[in-house]
Amino acid sequence: MNSILRMAATAVLTLALAACATTPAPSTAPTPAHSVLLVSIDGFRPDYLGKGNTPNLDRVAAAGVRAEWMNPSFPSLTFPNHYTLVTGLRPDHHGIVHNNMSDPELGKFSLSKREAVQNPRWWGGEPIWVGVQKAGYPTAAMFWPGSEAPILGAHPTRWHVFDAKVTNTQRVNTVTGWMREPMNTRPRFATLYFDEVDHEAHSFGPFSEQATGAVRAVDTAIGDLFAQMQRDGSAATTNVIIVSDHGMAPVTPSQRINIADMVPTDWVEVVAAGQTVGFNPKQGYEAQASQRLLGTHEHYTCWDKSKIPAKFHYGSNARIPAIVCLMQTGWDALYPDTFAKAKGQTQTRGSHGFDPYSADMRAAFIAIGPDIAQGKVIPAFDNVDVYPLMMHLLKVPAAPNDGDLAPVRGVLRQ
Template sequence: MAVVCRWMVLVAALMLTTFAASSPAEAAKRPSKPGLTILISLDGFRPDYLDRGNTPTLSALAADGARGAMRPSFPSLTYPNHYTLVTGKRPDHHGMVNNTLEDEAIPGDSFSMSNHKAVGDGRWWDQAKPIWVSAEQQGVHAGILFWPGSEARIDGVRPSRWKVFDMKVSSNDRVDTLLSWIDAKTPRLGFATLYFDRTDTEGHHYGPDSPEVNAAAAEVDAAIGRLVAGLKARGLYRATNLVVVADHGMAPQPLSGLVEVSTLVDPAKVKFVSTGSIVGVRALPGFEAEVAAAMLKAHPHLTCWEKGKIPARFGYGTNPRVPPIVCLADLGWYFVTASALKKRLEEHPRDGGAHGYDPFDPAMRAVFVAHGPAFRRGVVLPVFDNVDVYPLLTRLIGVKGDKGDGSLGPVKAALR
């Protein structure tokens, strides 16, 4: 009998211990499965656009969350920096070293944003693994809408949901597409992206201080308001972390700042791998010394380097895809081919805007806003590098990311 009594006491004690551990107070302390994280890109959206009175939704999210200004990676162009944001690596390390590039390992082809075949070819992207691939490999489903790289199979993986980029799809329709993916529930998304190009497009056409840019900012703000309303209607808003970023800023670029590249070197002796604010030059065989002498001398409004001598602060020049000579234009200057100049004068014969300039120039800074259960309220972060967004995302999504060039430290103050 004494043995039976002791056994009953032990069972009762175990039941009480189990009940205590399962009490509501204890359960609330347990880490819950991360909710949805949505990364939103507003291409070419400068931090100061938030202060123009055209963005009530974004301004409210910033006031109730965190905001800051990001320094883009070099070069401050669209594809390089979008891929930096989702890999945590600078362009020199993830391989997307420009919007246009060549690779001896991919002979007979070149990469550009308009080359749809190349955009969907994983060989151009596989020097780094974007966060949606890591998420999928670790059981977190991703819906990636129009983010550079999402159209390719990388490391053998595609996101659970994605679409081929179509610039004609309206801002509201992009939001509705994402909401439809969320409604599908199978697979349940843990990470998603949205991409809006309106502010960049109008910034190029009319300049960053134009009424057209203000209208574009208001349009994308309304689309984000539509997303917020959709999340609220579905009971998901309080459990969703929103991270709003841009790839770069925008600077005024007057017509008087357009220069033909033929004034720099004989175009019959070189291949211009890239033009614009970043000029990449590869000499044709037999003209290497002549082209180097022409390009590396002093030029008005343009500084050129051999790829191994680019200033260290840019973190650029070791990747095989970087052309032998790289030139950076002064702010507001833009170096183009004769055909590109003719097209510009025909289609947009007015002052406009451009980016790709020194990422340390304030005009190149990109917006950052973060809101949701993971973030503190009313935080304003000092300027930080955009490579620091990736470790923040891995933290929010709950996946182990690859080693990158950034750290959580500069953005940690925004987290609860």
């Protein structure tokens, strides 16, 4: 029996032996909850599974529960969706409405601006680590968007500033070290984040040799994670949920648009480029910009923020630009200088940020553990539902959120 199936069998046997033990006197004390470890593989497409490159993830999926896929929230970008996963709130409600944002009081936000990333005023809602700590339990984050800011006055109990140079092995060893600690310091909730697949797929395309190599490397790390947890016994007391934040679409060199060809740049402030593009018309150019942009074009569609399709649950937050354009899947809108630099490039790249309901943007979901069903595949669901599922597993009251436990009840062991 391979190591991951042994892990599942060990968890089942542990529960069975506990049930067969001498029945104690009735107690009013609540049943202790198991820990939850939330693992993110950034940019991991669910159709990477089952292709011979993910033997460890395939075994976890077969032993536990796999969703056909998971729908990201709009926009299908890294920071908005990672924060949705830990709050259960749509980006329109938690305030991280894009990887690049503008706020009249706070200024500019981008992934590379450390002072913005670490400013709690950008981050709305209550992330799961705050709720778990309010309930009296420790938490830990091996990288996660939001964990670097003292949101509602609190970081996770232990956390790390993101550093891409930290190897997969170092990340896994840090987390398994946490999970084998005594109960008084062991995190009730922890995160683990891998960025390698996203990085290589962006640079070379989602089906490139480089992206496939990154998929294999992360799968190896996942195998190491479960092997260590089985050896030290933490597998029997930990529910592991493996997700991605979004998928990835190939973008060929011919599928790039210069933003200056969409609208004169002296008419607008370009808040965000790429795939979900935001414009704020400059004073005196509101009518011209709207006339030029709004409506359906050959490779993109633009809306007034108040008229964005309801399925995207997006448009009410003050940080959302006045005009939002969604590129056709596989097309990028680039700043003029970036577009000029890209001329002559022949490398297919990868992008995300497109329609979250398109096949290329689908995210992955796998779960295994003592409270997780075995050998099931469940229908697709929205990623806002992961938060209420985790709070249910942790037996901690959920904060107000946009999720629903009903679509993910099939994950639970009955």
